[in-house]
Amino acid sequence: MELDYLATILLSSLSSASILLIAAMGLAVVFGLMGVINLAHSEFLMIGAYAALTVTKAGVPYILSIPIAVMITMSIGAIVEMLIVRRLYGRLFDTMLATWGLSMFFMQLVVVIFGTSTVSVATIPQFNVSIGEYSLDGYRLLMILVAALMFLFVYLLMTKTVYGMKARASIQQPEMAQAIGIDSNRVNTLTFSIGCGLAGFAGAILLPLVPATPTMGLAFAVKSFLAVVVAGPVALTGTVLTTLGLGGGSSITASFLSSVIGEVFFFLITALLLWLYPCGISAKWRRKL
């Protein structure tokens, strides 16, 4: 097999994994720091995409629409946390069902507001890169960098800021955190809202790759959900590994064999990993983030 073909497959699989990581990051933060599985995560991603699309249509440059989308999803996230998630702490499966209901609600709400198909915009960046005889979507490759930066940002946010320390303290030593005066409610609201903001960011940044439709989140929902759970308690770093392994692996499989086998690969490896690591791959790690 030619070298350039191999190189493009590796690069594009890496970018597929990065896209999955971008989509799953917020979910991992919320799961890792709050122990909450947010099944409406993919709808926040969708809201982010719609927000970016709407402001871009209003004439704002695409690049500026991204922070706006993040702010919108963060605010919605904070409201959702205060109204719903806060009341269900410690009830993992109840939270899952409530957020499942929320995802149904958001999906239909977007249909009511925007209709089933929304006109796209022309100002979204498109460029391509050539490797040997093959050419690749440049924006897609850019996602590798975006994923890396996003991870770095979240990592620094959690380790170098006061908020991050508080957030980690509240999850690792909740009583101690309470005792030294950390308001865990506020920290949790912020954490959840950051998780939703990351989803909004994902929706906005992926807009040139995935069109904004009410059901766009579904495509990411299942896979990012699985990747985060397989990652286990050290959600953030663990998710980097699982998205690389599962997402990249299934993309490579799809390249050499067929798309359905790629999907089956994803699910089978997920099952296999769960079997080998019954509490997630990071269950025995020493690190905490």
Add this chain to the structure above:
Amino acid sequence: MKNYIIKSMFVCGAVFGASSTFADVNVGAIYDVTGSFSIFGVMQSNAVKLAIDDINAKGGLLGEKLNLITYDTQSELSKYTQYANTTVLRDRPAVVFGGMTSSSREAIRPIFRKANIPYFYSTLYEGGACDKQTFVTAPSASQQIKPLVEWAIKKYGPKMFIMAPDYNYGTISALWYHEYAKQFNGEVVGEDFLALTVTDYTPTIQKIQRAKPDFVVAIPVGPNQVGFLEQFTSAGLKDSIPVVSSNYSTANEQVLLTPNAGKGIVSSHVYFSSLDNPENKAFLKKWAEVYGKGQTISPEAVTAWNAVHLWANSVEKAGTFKSKSVYTALESGEINFKGPNGDVSMEPGSHHVKQNTYIAMGDDNYGFEVLETFKAVAPSYENQKCDLIANPKLVKHFTPKA
């Protein structure tokens, strides 16, 4: 536990009892108006309503007012079975319009067969459904593929690459592409079938580059189609390898796509809203009056609209709403309708329609320019396999063998 049933049944009875007391002629419509398939369902449901209102506004049918009862199946298959039986058992409709995915059609077809109620299906599908009660106004796959393959090979060259979703619509369509490629001296140089949940098309795009085809046939459905075209364009390939499709525009994909990516995509379909004829203009005007301006009309809205009118014409010809006479009328070979997409006529034996197929190219403003019109294309595969006049007891779903 179950005493809830009783209470709730009274509630249900009260809710539905009201609508079933009308003396008018009932018409059932069963579509996914909410949930993940609403992208296809809302348009058809609205079109049926528009058509029924249109008929009522002109004084009804045979002097009777039509009473439309719509059901929202919420993109959930068990709801199809529930509502289909509800409408049969309670509303006793003269006709039912509805169904979306192949599985939803297959779920409700037997119910109407048993109840002997004419059932109209107007979603683009893989073809081959055949029984006395079922009438299909949407094109079947082969109907659009033949003209497209002929056109594309002449225009771009013989080598084609097929990318299709990995379920019946995709695999059966692919068989037709192979079949017609042979017929028009073309060659399939590669194919890739995609799982339903896939959003990553780079593996396919690389396979395409490797196979070096003269053109690509892309028939994923809805947002998947958009994702593929967007990524194909971004990879800088669209200018060197043209893309043709026999379902692009079904769910208004051209609107979701960025104008740059949409430009130059060739689609073969039975309707484009840019068609220049008086019926289309009147239809678009009516639609805008009821549902607001600025909506892009999908081909399936038109096939649903045609379905209602073809049925209405057959009732008028039969002079009664009785199923048996309506079938006879529909099978007379004389049921025609001048629709927004040109003349459509019901084929007597196969219960599919003969209609125009248009080859159109996307522009950079979410629209299409019609390049060529193939007049009155017959559903040849269905006509060949399915003759319900000679063999009225036939109940089958024909699929071509590879």
Add this chain to the structure above:
Amino acid sequence: MTLSEKIYQSAGLTLPAIATLTALVVAFLIDPYLAFVSTSWLIFGLLGMSLDIVWGRGGLLSLGQTAFYGMGGYFGSIAAINFSELTGNSIIWALPIGSLFGALSAMLLGYVIFYARMGELQSTILSYTFTLLLWSVIQTFKIDIGSASVLGDSGLSNIPGIIIGFGAEAESLGPNQALMTVIIIVAILYFLTRQLMHSHFGRIIDCIRIDSSKTELLGYDVRKYQLLNFIYAGAIAGLAGTLYALWSNFLSPSVFSIQEAFLPPIYVLIGGLGTLAGPFVGALMIGIMSFVLGGAAGGQTTLILGVTLILLVLFLKNGILGSLDSLWRKFLPDPNAAARNTNSVKIDVEVLKQILIDAEKQAGPAKNFSTIQLFKKFGGVIPVNKVDRNFIPGKPYSLIGANGAGKSSFLKTCVGIYQPESGVVNLGDDNITSSPIFERVKKGMGVKNQKPQVFGDLSVIDNLWIAAYSRTHDQQIALDISHKVLCMLGFEEQLGVNASALSHGQQQWLDIGMVLCLAPRIILLDEPAAGMTKEETRELSLLIRTLALHTTVVVVEHDMDFVSTLEGHVTMLHQGEVFAEGNIEELRKDERVLDVYLGRRKHV
């Protein structure tokens, strides 16, 4: 017992029985279309019940129920299509085969989940992955089996309806008769399941949910019971799937879809987790709501359903039946009232001796317990370093040592919680080094951990009974034994009280009582005196000394005063090795012991 209490006790039987009869009458009378639609709600309720067995009782939220439902549906239908043409009656073919395949798929998935001892969330996710895997495979799967053709996403058509007549001319039942048939089938399954959940099997399943490690310490093979429960639920789900297929005459891969997998948990949660009847209420509510909305809401169905779901989760924590249940209980006398008027425990030594003599008769003489070169390490830490010990009956053995000396690790390696790197553990003449915990217990090991481990939701007598039953496998003998232990502890008054209502100290005693019910031939006690009052400690010491006369007793303890009252052998561990031994006086004179054990702590 007052009348209202009696009614409450039997509510799980009488109310469903009344509901069944009413439903049968209603089913006969209502409009055919309503009969038809409500048949599906009942089937969904049955699917929900299969989840409730696994989740509400077994404690595992499975998103695989729809997979078993689908597998059962497909295979049951294939059987019905092929055979019922010849014989008529479709359900005699479809139901057994459907439930068989539901059970088989549950067995496959359950084996992986339970034998790999997966985490809670991971088990849920694995079951979800299982469903998704089937979904993506069956979407493109095509096969002809006899006259049934599975056609990928176009599904499986021509499934016969519910036929109960025999012969080739037998016709499918009309909607009303079909509903009545389904009501009867569902009622039979409900009462069967209720019976099962009230039998010893159900009680063991309850114990596993509450505390699976304690259940294993009582000698139950936890994984086996979990798997059996899962398989039973799989069979119910498979049967529900078959009924669904016969109802709709059609089946497609959508039963395995992402969305469908979440419906059973919704039914269960809305109806009330663990109530068995709740899922029917939940399925009915959601069914009615979405049916009415889909006919009338003008296309906002999912909007309203989503909001309702959120509100229900937020404001009806225990579901509808669960909330009604707690409301009802408010008007009943408090069953735990007796927990408040208890005196401190006073061991009745005569009864204890009688129990121990009986135990010896039934379970044989006390056994020796020995370790040979037992070695365990964690990374660089070696908490158990080549320990040779032999424990024999007669006098209690105490293991002492400073924090981190390795006494707990030694005990855990003996119990089987840790697997040693090398060395041997013998119980009597058996090498049990690699035996799972429950087998060690069956061979005569009894373990009492530091914290009291009792089944909080079960009554005091049930706690004892479940322990006794593990050994005797006879309901009546187990009851006799538990009553004796109850007398010995002086808990006669608190017989019906929930164990969780007892005080901490009383729970310790109950836990010890449970260990005695096992008639162990060797008893391992981990810091039994922790958190006990002086008086209680005295009673405990008496108990342990009496025990040691009939069995082998090993106590891990750091309270030296308590150890000295035991008048037994003392072994001191240091850095994972035996450091000194003898009786407590000898050790107290040993300077090295004082250096290591006490010397560093000036204030002890």
